[in-house]
Amino acid sequence: MExxxxxxxxxxxxxxxxxxxxxxxxESSKNVENQVQQFENDxxxxxxxxSKHAVVDxxxxxxxxxxxxxxxxxxxxxxxIFKDFSIDKLVKYYLKELGKTDEQIKEILNTxxxxxxxxxxxxxxxxxxxxxxxxxxxxxxxxRNAQQKWRKGVKFKGYGPxxxxxxxxxxxxxxxxNPDHIRYLYVCEDEETPVYEVRPIIGDQVSVARFxxxxxxxxxxxxxxxKPFEEQLFDSVExxxxxxxFNAIGxxxxxxxxxxxxxxxxxxxxxxxxxxxxxxxxxxNSSLNTGGINVVLFxxxxxxxxxxxxxxxxGIHIEKDEAQIYKIGSxxxxx
Numbered sequence: 001m002e003x004x005x006x007x008x009x010x011x012x013x014x015x016x017x018x019x020x021x022x023x024x025x026x027e028s029s030k031n032v033e034n035q036v037q038q039f040e041n042d043x044x045x046x047x048x049x050x051s052k053h054a055v056v057d058x059x060x061x062x063x064x065x066x067x068x069x070x071x072x073x074x075x076x077x078x079x080x081i082f083k084d085f086s087i088d089k090l091v092k093y094y095l096k097e098l099g100k101t102d103e104q105i106k107e108i109l110n111t112x113x114x115x116x117x118x119x120x121x122x123x124x125x126x127x128x129x130x131x132x133x134x135x136x137x138x139x140x141x142x143x144r145n146a147q148q149k150w151r152k153g154v155k156f157k158g159y160g161p162x163x164x165x166x167x168x169x170x171x172x173x174x175x176x177x178n179p180d181h182i183r184y185l186y187v188c189e190d191e192e193t194p195v196y197e198v199r200p201i202i203g204d205q206v207s208v209a210r211f212x213x214x215x216x217x218x219x220x221x222x223x224x225x226x227k228p229f230e231e232q233l234f235d236s237v238e239x240x241x242x243x244x245x246f247n248a249i250g251x252x253x254x255x256x257x258x259x260x261x262x263x264x265x266x267x268x269x270x271x272x273x274x275x276x277x278x279x280x281x282x283x284x285n286s287s288l289n290t291g292g293i294n295v296v297l298f299x300x301x302x303x304x305x306x307x308x309x310x311x312x313x314x315g316i317h318i319e320k321d322e323a324q325i326y327k328i329g330s331x332x333x334x335x
Contacts, residue, residue: 031241032241032244032245032248033248035053035054035055035245035248036055036245036248036249036252038053039051039053039054039055039056039266040263040265040266043265043266043269044262044265044266048265049269051269054245055245055249055266055270056270056273058242058245058246058249059220059249059270059273059274059277060277061242061246062224062242062246063220063277065224066220066221066222066224066246067218067219067220067221067279068218068219068221068283069216069217069218069219070213070216070217070218070219071213071216072213072214072215072216073212073213074212074213075210075211075212075213076187076188076189076210076211076212076213076295076303077187077188077189077190077191077193077194077208077209077210077211078164078165078185078186078187078188078194078208078209078211078305079188079194079195079197079198079206079207079208079209080158080159080163080164080198080206080207080209081198081200081204081205081206081207082158082159082204082205082206082207082310088109088117089150089153089154090146090147090150090154091108091109091112091117092105092109093145093146093147093149093150093153094142094143094146095108096146097141097142097143097145097146098138098139098142155306155307155308156209156305156307156308157207157308157309157310158205158206158207158208158209158308158309158310159207159209159308160305160308161209161304161305164207164209164211164305164308165185165209165211165300165303165305166183166184166185166186166300167183168183169181169182169183174261174264174268175264175268176253176257176264176267176268176271176296177253177267177268177271177282177296178268178271178296179268183300184271184281184296184297184298184300185211185296185297185299185300185303186294186295186296187211187294187295187297187303188286188292188293188294188295189292189293189294189295190292190293191208191210191309192289192292193286193288193289193292193293193294194208195208195311195313196286196288196289196292197286197288197289197294199288200313201313202313202314202315203312203313204312204313205310205311205312205313206310206311206312206313207308207309207310207311208308208309208310208311209305209307209308210305210306210307210308210309211303211304211305211306212303212304212306213302213303214302214303214304215302217280217281217297217302218278218279218280219279219280219281219282219283219295220274220277220279220281220282220283221282221283222246222249222250222253222282222283222284222285223250223283223284223285223293224246224247224250249270250284250285252266252267252270253267253270253282253284253285253294254284254285254286254287254294255287256287256288271296271298275298279298280297280298280299280302281295281296281297281298282295282296283295283296284296
């Protein structure tokens with residue numbers, strides 16, 4: 001981009017000034033787009049493990065502004081499509097309500113297969129609405145009471161702590177920030193965004209685990225707010241383009257890649273660079289839930305799963321000219 005001459009700019013009419021600004025923005029956007037594309041291509045096709053590109057320089061240049069410290073006790077959330085059949089505790093509560101002894105319950109749980117357990121709860125009308133108990137059968141009353149105790153007494157209604165956290169190294173595949181076999185923990189700052197991130201379909205059950213941070217961590221924040229373009233341009237054209245490049249790096253982490261591992265190479269490289277700078281993780285915007293924030297922790301053990309809930313996806317809500325999003329909640333919600 002050519003050097004911006006403020007004296008010449010001030011001599012222009014207002015309309016011409018806005019035209020110049022627009023041309024500068026378009027040129028800068030094209031330059032940044034070309035820089036990002038070149039950076040990605042260089043890593044994919046030329047130098048996989050080293051780069052002295054302007055994109056890497058931007059990570060270091062904005063280090064101070066992008067640093068945030070998160071204190072212990074911070075709550076994060078992680079979701080997984082729920083494929084297990086883990087209702088033994090609910091069946092146990094149900095059988096106990098029916099008056100079965102501990103020995104009988106143990107024998108039944110060891111004897112019944114998954115289908116029998118599901119049928120027992122289904123036949124008792126698994127989800128019983130509150131109402132006049134006089135109209136309920138003993139089985140219905142038992143399952144309602146069992147549900148109440150299950151909800152209060154069971155912390156992990158979805159996956160347990162081991163299955164809620166990052167998988168073992170031999171099970172780890174390429175991710176947005178990690179190469180295969182390197183364990184990073186992907187979490188979100190609210191409990192709805194992780195459900196969007198796993199891309200469920202209608203009818204899916206999703207296990208949403210609640211994590212608690214056990215130590216102070218230093219995160220590289222790629223969600224910094226953007227200044228108005230004219231304000232940045234008046235600072236300097238160089239600063240404006242540097243800011244746009246930083247924003248483009250954040251967009252690289254946010255954009256969906258549809259499972260193409262080659263598209264992860266650039267963000268994996270940048271995550272490694274950030275890790276080598278002494279950061280414990282990074283923070284970026286979700287592309288699937290507006291306003292949602294994703295966090296990658298390089299050491300999964302700094303966060304511990306303390307509970308999990310099961311969420312059933314009831315519908316999909318689509319808005320014109322926007323990406324598909326998932327509606328989570330009851331069937332009464334708009335679809």
